[in-house]
Amino acid sequence: MLEYDILIVGAGGAGLYAALWASQNPNLKVGVMTKVYPVRSHTGAAEGGINAALANVAEDSPEKHAFDTVKGSDYLADQDAVEIMTKMGPEIIYDIEHRGVPFSRLPDGRIAQRPFGGASFPRTCYAADRTGLVILHTLYDQTLKQGVEFLNEWFLLNVIHNGERVLGVTAWDIRNGGVHFIKAKAVILATGGHARMYWNRTSNALGNTGDGTAAVFRAGLPLKDMEFVQFHPTGLRKTGILITEGARGEGGYLINKDGERFMKKYAPEKMELAPRDIVARSIEREILEGRGCGENGDYICLDLRHLGEKKLMERLPQTVEHARVYEGVDPVKEPIPIRPTAHYSMGGIDTDKYGQTEIKGLYAAGEAACISVHGANRLGGNSLLDILVFGKITAEHAAEYVVGVEHLPTEGGEYVKREEEFISSLMDKEPKEKLADLRREMGDVMASKVGIFREEKPMVEALEQIRELKERAKSGLAVTDRSKRFNLNLIQTLEFLNLLDLAEVTALCAIERKESRGAHYRLDYPNRDDENYLKHSIVRRREDGTLQHGWKEVVITKWQPQERKY
Amino acid sequence: MTVERAVLRVYRYNPERDEKPYYREYEVPVDKAQTLLDALFYIQENLDPTLGFRFFCRAAVCGSCAVKVNGISRLACKTPFKNLVERANGKPITVEPLNFLKPIKDLVVDHDQPFESLKKLQTWCEPKEPIPEKEYRIPPEEVKQYERPTNCILCFACYGSCEAVMDDPKYAGPYAFSRVYRYVLDSRVKEEHKREMVKNAMDVGDIWSCVQCQKCIYVCPKGVRPAEDIQNVRGIAAEYGFKDYPGVKKLQHFVDWIYATGQINRLSLPEEVYGVDPTPLINKFKERGAEVWEVPKPLPGLLEFRDLYLEVMKEKKPHLDIDFHHVRKIDKRVEEVFNADVCTKITERFEEQREDFFTRFWKKLSEFFGTK
Ligand SMILES: Cc1cc2nc3c(=O)[nH]c(=O)nc-3n(C[C@H](O)[C@H](O)[C@H](O)COP(=O)(O)OP(=O)(O)OC[C@H]3O[C@@H](n4cnc5c(N)ncnc54)[C@H](O)[C@@H]3O)c2cc1C
Ligand code: SF4
Ligand code: SF4
Ligand code: FES
Numbered sequence: 035m036l037e038y039d040i041l042i043v044g045a046g047g048a049g050l051y052a053a054l055w056a057s058q059n060p061n062l063k064v065g066v067m068t069k070v071y072p073v074r075s076h077t078g079a080a081e082g083g084i085n086a087a088l089a090n091v092a093e094d095s096p097e098k099h100a101f102d103t104v105k106g107s108d109y110l111a112d113q114d115a116v117e118i119m120t121k122m123g124p125e126i127i128y129d130i131e132h133r134g135v136p137f138s139r140l141p142d143g144r145i146a147q148r149p150f151g152g153a154s155f156p157r158t159c160y161a162a163d164r165t166g167l168v169i170l171h172t173l174y175d176q177t178l179k180q181g182v183e184f185l186n187e188w189f190l191l192n193v194i195h196n197g198e199r200v201l202g203v204t205a206w207d208i209r210n211g212g213v214h215f216i217k218a219k220a221v222i223l224a225t226g227g228h229a230r231m232y233w234n235r236t237s238n239a240l241g242n243t244g245d246g247t248a249a250v251f252r253a254g255l256p257l258k259d260m261e262f263v264q265f266h267p268t269g270l271r272k273t274g275i276l277i278t279e280g281a282r283g284e285g286g287y288l289i290n291k292d293g294e295r296f297m298k299k300y301a302p303e304k305m306e307l308a309p310r311d312i313v314a315r316s317i318e319r320e321i322l323e324g325r326g327c328g329e330n331g332d333y334i335c336l337d338l339r340h341l342g343e344k345k346l347m348e349r350l351p352q353t354v355e356h357a358r359v360y361e362g363v364d365p366v367k368e369p370i371p372i373r374p375t376a377h378y379s380m381g382g383i384d385t386d387k388y389g390q391t392e393i394k395g396l397y398a399a400g401e402a403a404c405i406s407v408h409g410a411n412r413l414g415g416n417s418l419l420d421i422l423v424f425g426k427i428t429a430e431h432a433a434e435y436v437v438g439v440e441h442l443p444t445e446g447g448e449y450v451k452r453e454e455e456f457i458s459s460l461m462d463k464e465p466k467e468k469l470a471d472l473r474r475e476m477g478d479v480m481a482s483k484v485g486i487f488r489e490e491k492p493m494v495e496a497l498e499q500i501r502e503l504k505e506r507a508k509s510g511l512a513v514t515d516r517s518k519r520f521n522l523n524l525i526q527t528l529e530f531l532n533l534l535d536l537a538e539v540t541a542l543c544a545i546e547r548k549e550s551r552g553a554h555y556r557l558d559y560p561n562r563d564d565e566n567y568l569k570h571s572i573v574r575r576r577e578d579g580t581l582q583h584g585w586k587e588v589v590i591t592k593w594q595p596q597e598r599k600y
Numbered sequence: 601m602t603v604e605r606a607v608l609r610v611y612r613y614n615p616e617r618d619e620k621p622y623y624r625e626y627e628v629p630v631d632k633a634q635t636l637l638d639a640l641f642y643i644q645e646n647l648d649p650t651l652g653f654r655f656f657c658r659a660a661v662c663g664s665c666a667v668k669v670n671g672i673s674r675l676a677c678k679t680p681f682k683n684l685v686e687r688a689n690g691k692p693i694t695v696e697p698l699n700f701l702k703p704i705k706d707l708v709v710d711h712d713q714p715f716e717s718l719k720k721l722q723t724w725c726e727p728k729e730p731i732p733e734k735e736y737r738i739p740p741e742e743v744k745q746y747e748r749p750t751n752c753i754l755c756f757a758c759y760g761s762c763e764a765v766m767d768d769p770k771y772a773g774p775y776a777f778s779r780v781y782r783y784v785l786d787s788r789v790k791e792e793h794k795r796e797m798v799k800n801a802m803d804v805g806d807i808w809s810c811v812q813c814q815k816c817i818y819v820c821p822k823g824v825r826p827a828e829d830i831q832n833v834r835g836i837a838a839e840y841g842f843k844d845y846p847g848v849k850k851l852q853h854f855v856d857w858i859y860a861t862g863q864i865n866r867l868s869l870p871e872e873v874y875g876v877d878p879t880p881l882i883n884k885f886k887e888r889g890a891e892v893w894e895v896p897k898p899l900p901g902l903l904e905f906r907d908l909y910l911e912v913m914k915e916k917k918p919h920l921d922i923d924f925h926h927v928r929k930i931d932k933r934v935e936e937v938f939n940a941d942v943c944t945k946i947t948e949r950f951e952e953q954r955e956d957f958f959t960r961f962w963k964k965l966s967e968f969f970g971t972k
Contacts, residue, residue: 070656074663074664076656079659079662124734131736131788132731134724134725136747136786139739143739144734162747172725178723360659469645517616519614522651
């Protein structure tokens with residue numbers, strides 16, 4: 035049986051950074067389990083940058099960074115946690131810089147910073163347009179240096195606890211097949227976000243399926259603020275792949291089917307460069323009101339043709355390539371079909387400001403966790419900071435905790451057996467449903483009814499439909515590949531079941547929150563309602579499988595809620 | 601309307617139950633797939649759920665999905681399907697796993713080994729002391745220098761195409777040396793560690809086995825140029841004074857002799873590089889009446905040409921900082937060999953003749969090649 039003092043699940047930015055800090059103490063046995071090789075993790079897709087108040091370009095302070103974050107969160111973030119994050123920002127940036135992250139530089143050799151949406155100062159550090167990639171790879175190189183032990187291509191199934199302490203996890207070895215119990219005194223879940231519940235309407239990787247979040251939920255522990263999902267205005271129509279904000283920054287136009295630059299109706303001054311949520315809602319409104327382009331009127335055009343081939347190739351080479359490869363459209367000659375795409379999960383595993391859950395030894399960090407530092411809306415560049423800060427904090431906390439405790443006496447046989455039975459039951463079922471169909475239906479339901487615009491009736495329908503999908507999956511979704519080795523069919527089915535659980539919670543929370551705040555926009559309750567809803571929503575699953583919804587206070591330290599105006 | 605269909609001929613092998621690999625053909629409607637990865641999904645979702653392949657980001661940034669398509673390594677998610685179909689011209693499109701890596705299942709190959717190589721080469725940052733309180737100061741030009749190698753997504757497409765890997769299983773792989781180069785260029789890294797990485801590149805990674813076929817450059821989906829990075833690391837090895845490697849010696853020999861005479865010295869090469877005394881071999885040739893190699897003399901016009909070239913380079917590319925001191929040293933050695941004054945006093949000569957360099961340069965060139 036595998037046994038660790040600290041087991042980290044997930045090897046994106048949060049997981050790797052946690053591993054580096056947890057393994058500082060050479061006496062601790064630390065392991066990292068991940069369903070894909072570490073450098074494949076979605077952190078590598080982050081382009082824009084990472085925020086910290088270095089004040090290299092303009093005067094700035096952690097305090098100002100904290101205020102921008104709280105305001106951006108529409109006052110739903112816990113202000114004590116935000117202060118911890120912004121205060122640690124500079125030291126974290128310096129640490130990863132010392133480890134070799136190739137940040138872009140100012141002429142005098144200091145780290146360059148650029149302005150980003152919602153920030154009052156240029157405070158986003160970046161490495162050209164591949165900040166996440168170089169952070170992920172640099173941290174990976176450091177884990178090799180530190181001799182961190184990896185379980186690559188292992189899939190987390192469930193978190194095991196005894197109501198008080200965590201015992202470990204169950205996992206499936208993807209390469210060889212087979213269920214294992216992994217014993218651990220502490221477990222840090224850094225399994226990333228769950229925006230794949232919108233299936234093809236997300237910028238996220240195919241595997242961002244909230245497995246850790248769903249495992250915690252199945253373990254009877256609370257999830258927080260699940261109704262908040264950030265939409266980015268410009269995803270490619272077919273795949274949701276992100277087209278960077280830079281395309282509009284360089285002067286791109288958003289055009290409806292009448293060839294009109296419709297942003298003049300919604301944000302006459304800022305036009306295409308209005309804040310993300312406003313642009314996303316404007317695009318969605320055009321589509322809903324029948325002014326979308328194409329046969330089905332289901333997209334809007336991003337027109338870059340007037341910028342000319344030379345400028346496009348120089349300034350936006352990625353965008354040109356993405357449009358050509360993934361949409362089959364040459365932006366030099368044609369407009370790019372786009373629509374808003376689910377981008378970031380603000381909600382997740384409910385933790386305190388140290389990333390601790392209710393269960394001793396069980397932590398969460400990164401996009402999987404809801405600490406919460408992003409509240410109802412995350413600022414661009416704050417997520418990469420969040421994953422590193424709380425990767426470190428949880429690791430240090432866990433490292434301290436495990437020193438004082440012994441492993442619980444269990445061999446885990448019963449847990450393994452339960453998982454094996456479950457997997458057999460998936461394989462023994464009569465296949466009546468197709469995974470691809472169910473998955474697409476889930477995505478469509480979520481995007482059309484629990485997406486950018488929300489309203490009571492369609493959301494209640496959506497909740498019903500998700501529950502029906504769950505029923506259909508339960509009775510008719512089988513794993514038809516019975517082999518052990520690299521069984522994709524099994525993994526994808528498990529991922530889908532996780533997404534369904536989380537989609538149900540998301541729909542429920544969205545119904546319960548009868549106000550508009552941050553990314554959660556309700557047509558039937560268009561205003562923020564601090565009196566009733568300045569609260570985190572909390573959902574947990576009862577023993578019988580039904581959902582229990584409740585609320586939790588928001589921590590307010592320095593900044594009283596004001597109207598969020600830019 | 602009938603939908604155009606393309607045939608994919610896919611490598612299948614599940615060691616769990618297949619005795620040996622085989623190929624299976626699948627028909628995929630062309631309009632159902634934007635990329636090759638979509639085509640594989642189409643197969644998996646509609647025709648055969650047991651097909652094994654890797655993917656994650658579907659946007660050419662995670663490095664999971666490299667496979668071999670009609671013999672060439674590519675990212676499945678970055679290969680437009682339509683282009684493939686057009687080029688295939690009705691013939692099946694063959695999809696196979698990357699070369700040289702242990703098979704796991706179907707298109708999935710072992711990635712542990714190539715990741716392990718990075719660990720062996722120790723490609724990481726050991727920060728130089730003293731570690732500053734804030735960030736290290738690094739000029740933007742330095743960061744530019746390692747921009748290309750830091751684009752690498754470790755997809756191992758280059759590994760699967762590498763001629764050196766084919767011949768030398770110990771060879772670490774193109775991507776690994778780009779990573780070495782990236783950290784050697786980084787002024788934050790301790791000098792000792794840089795030397796360590798370069799030494800590892802030779803001792804552990806067999807960097808001298810690269811045959812400069814340039815395939816790694818051709819297949820890289822991210823514009824990394826490992827073959828060039830390898831040449832640079834080799835040069836750095838020589839600069840670091842790693843004299844005991846045949847590769848370094850060969851390089852030194854090539855540079856010196858070609859520079860001085862326009863050709864290598866086949867008489868002294870074996871001795872200089874491998875410490876082998878060539879006399880017995882030469883004698884054997886002589887006994888049999890064969891023509892014996894001689895110490896090469898500078899080709900006619902070479903030295904003048906060389907000087908002109910250097911001067912032009914100096915003017916056009918001042919940043920290259922051509923080391924005339926080293927040049928003198930080589931000339932000196934050649935002088936010793938020939939016992940004659942072939943040393944050309946470049947700087948003096950050009951003080952005298954300040955006419956248009958290019959005219960003379962081209963004149964010399966045509967003289968050199970015997971054309972008008
Ligand atoms: C296109 C795009 C651009 C972005 N740009 C920016 C930006 O510029 N700035 C910014 O701050 N943020 C950005 N973000 C957001 C940011 O990248 C993510 O929020 C962040 O990287 C998440 O990091 P993480 O470590 O929490 O998770 P991830 O990097 O997603 O890693 C999750 C890890 O968990 C593992 N895992 C998941 N499930 C399992 C399982 N069942 N078993 C075992 N392992 C599992 C995975 O293998 C992976 O290693 C962007 C996001 C997207 C989609
Ligand atoms: S140039 Fe060298 S490293 Fe690149 S593919 Fe050829 S042999 Fe391999
Ligand atoms: S150098 Fe290019 S081909 Fe090789 S692993 Fe890196 S990205 Fe892939
Ligand atoms: S799936 Fe990530 S590179 Fe192709």
